[in-house]
Amino acid sequence: MSKLSAWWFAPAPAERLAAVRILIGAFGLAWVLIRIRESDAVARLPAQHFKPCGVVQILDTPLPPGVALAITIATCVLMAAFIVGFRFRLLAPFAALALLWTLTYRNSWGMIFHTENLLVMHVLALSVSPAADAWALDRRPAQASPIGYGWALKLLAAITAVTYVLAAIAKLRIAGMAWLDGEQLRNQIAVDNLRKALFGDLIAPLATQFLDHPSGFTVFSVMTIVLELSAPIVLVGPRPARLWCLAAWGFHVGVVLLMNIWFLYPLLGVAFVASLPAERPFDGLIRRWHRHRGT
Amino acid sequence: MNRAAAGVVSIALIVATASPVLRKPWQDGFPLSTYAMFAFARPTNQTLEYPLGITASGDRRYLAPWSIGSGEVLQALNVVSRAKSTRTLPALCTTIASRIASLDEYRDVVSIRFVTGTHDAVDFLVRDQLGKETELVRCEVVR
Numbered sequence: 001m002s003k004l005s006a007w008w009f010a011p012a013p014a015e016r017l018a019a020v021r022i023l024i025g026a027f028g029l030a031w032v033l034i035r036i037r038e039s040d041a042v043a044r045l046p047a048q049h050f051k052p053c054g055v056v057q058i059l060d061t062p063l064p065p066g067v068a069l070a071i072t073i074a075t076c077v078l079m080a081a082f083i084v085g086f087r088f089r090l091l092a093p094f095a096a097l098a099l100l101w102t103l104t105y106r107n108s109w110g111m112i113f114h115t116e117n118l119l120v121m122h123v124l125a126l127s128v129s130p131a132a133d134a135w136a137l138d139r140r141p142a143q144a145s146p147i148g149y150g151w152a153l154k155l156l157a158a159i160t161a162v163t164y165v166l167a168a169i170a171k172l173r174i175a176g177m178a179w180l181d182g183e184q185l186r187n188q189i190a191v192d193n194l195r196k197a198l199f200g201d202l203i204a205p206l207a208t209q210f211l212d213h214p215s216g217f218t219v220f221s222v223m224t225i226v227l228e229l230s231a232p233i234v235l236v237g238p239r240p241a242r243l244w245c246l247a248a249w250g251f252h253v254g255v256v257l258l259m260n261i262w263f264l265y266p267l268l269g270v271a272f273v274a275s276l277p278a279e280r281p282f283d284g285l286i287r288r289w290h291r292h293r294g295t
Numbered sequence: 296m297n298r299a300a301a302g303v304v305s306i307a308l309i310v311a312t313a314s315p316v317l318r319k320p321w322q323d324g325f326p327l328s329t330y331a332m333f334a335f336a337r338p339t340n341q342t343l344e345y346p347l348g349i350t351a352s353g354d355r356r357y358l359a360p361w362s363i364g365s366g367e368v369l370q371a372l373n374v375v376s377r378a379k380s381t382r383t384l385p386a387l388c389t390t391i392a393s394r395i396a397s398l399d400e401y402r403d404v405v406s407i408r409f410v411t412g413t414h415d416a417v418d419f420l421v422r423d424q425l426g427k428e429t430e431l432v433r434c435e436v437v438r
Binding site: 041045100113154187194195197 | 304313327333345356357374
């Protein structure tokens with residue numbers, strides 16, 4: 001038990017966790033802002049389309065669109081406070097809950113997407129961690145967190161790993177080993193691109209080429225399951241973590257090329273920053289800033 | 296926060312994230328998901344309802360999902376199938392027609408046809424083979 005505790009609470013710099021807070025928070029804010037018109041359009045759909053999920057199940061009927069928009073704007077303000085580390089211990093949990101509500105509400109109109117789940121879980125985890133002990137508007141605490149910062153980074157990485165393992169388990173529970181023969185993956189890709197074509201959207205750039213050569217999908221299927229089941233390797237150490245993150249990023253690039261589905265959170269690398277030395281780019285920028293100011 | 300509290304928080308969040316494994320894979324949720332979206336077997340032969348823009352010369356145009364009420368294809372698909380099941384396709388047809396009436400992008404579209412189409416996805420995408428389509432509703436684009 002003490003070994004497990006020592007491993008989980010192994011030290012990490014406060015700046016690394018702060019960098020992760022800034023990057024994940026900035027992604028969350030940008031995501032909500034960029035999609036604000038789309039969210040508003042969906043919130044104006046007739047009430048018959050409203051199928052509440054998650055925390056939104058407390059509602060029987062949709063909110064007036066103006067109220068939904070106001071909550072979205074409040075979420076943006078709270079996320080801005082989250083990024084800059086303003087009154088973090090007080091406001092960060094509210095920011096996380098607001099993001100949870102806003103994105104759950106967006107997913108409560110008959111179609112649950114899977115591009116935002118990990119972001120919400122990461123922000124929830126960060127909101128209860130000492131992620132604003134560095135690089136924050138809040139005054140730096142007189143003493144570093146007595147339990148360090150490494151556990152929060154491990155928690156984020158573990159949450160990421162769990163989501164990928166769940167995806168593999170779902171495939172194996174539903175289809176069993178038959179999922180590995182590639183046919184199901186090929187059919188998924190074909191059907192997804194058919195829908196896009198019929199609804200006037202762009203089909204994926206490599207979809208038609210690969211659909212005509214189905215044998216390749218066996219390799220893709222095996223690689224997908226191996227990648228998803230091996231996700232916990234991110235907890236083993238920095239080098240395996242980096243390798244797995246690179247492989248997962250490549251997997252998501254493949255999803256774009258074959259399905260034109262953009263999981264931006266992992267595609268931009270933000271989903272993986274807790275497993276990487278995220279503070280280094282910020283360190284470089286800060287050093288340059290000090291040089292520039294001659295301090 | 297002390298180690299015990301951090302440990303409880305860590306275990307709670309990891310267990311919560313993993314908890315969908317106890318549900319049936321198709322019982323999805325947000326943000327706690329089973330991530331089964333690519334796990335189900337899907338036949339390539341698919342029957343879907345969708346709108347088509349028809350030009351004066353009778354050519355067909357596929358309409359962007361936002362014209363149906365969402366920028367997301369899957370959400371738009373859901374809007375259409377819900378409208379069909381609630382027999383409100385004529386109203387949706389009129390809404391789409393009014394949305395695209397003032398847009399340059401669709402200036403050649405004179406009417407909207409809602410169809411049920413059955414296509415083999417691979418034949419459609421790779422060999423440009425259109426399946427069978429049956430008209431459900433038609434409405435004019437009034438400018």
